[in-house]
Amino acid sequence: MSDQINELFDKDGNLIGALLTAEAWSSVRDQVMNALGVRETPTVEEKPEPLADWEMLTQYWDFPYPVDMDVACEHCGSKTENWSEDEPRLFRLSSANLAGLVAFKCMNCRAKVVKKHFKDEIVTECTPYLEEKITSKEGRY
Ligand SMILES: [Zn+2]
Structure with a gap:
């Protein structure tokens, strides 16, 4: 086996996978992804x-006031005068409907x-983000 590739075996000698050097991987990555039909997962999964x-x-818009573009997060204090002009976004629009309910993610x-x-x-209502996975991880440490 070349020093670019290391095949990995379990204790019974069964092949369980292969380890490529970074160099080897970057040169075959596209071909492997194509061959396996793996799609690139976007870096932003949103x-x-x-x-x-x-x-x-x-x-x-039928409210008696102009369209409001400002968003503020009560939780961390982040705020913007116009969320749609922030690049990258300080607040991402997550939903909007005709009833006038507009949700953002800080x-x-x-x-x-x-x-x-x-x-x-x-x-405006602000709900802190709760990630159970993180909390349970913290509990273990
Ligand atoms: Zn925030």
């Missing part, structure tokens, strides 16, 4: 922002920020 829904909402602390547009006011 859905695209539903901007069409947001456009729809602004188009049919990219700093992952809290969910929901803006509820009512006839006379905008109510």
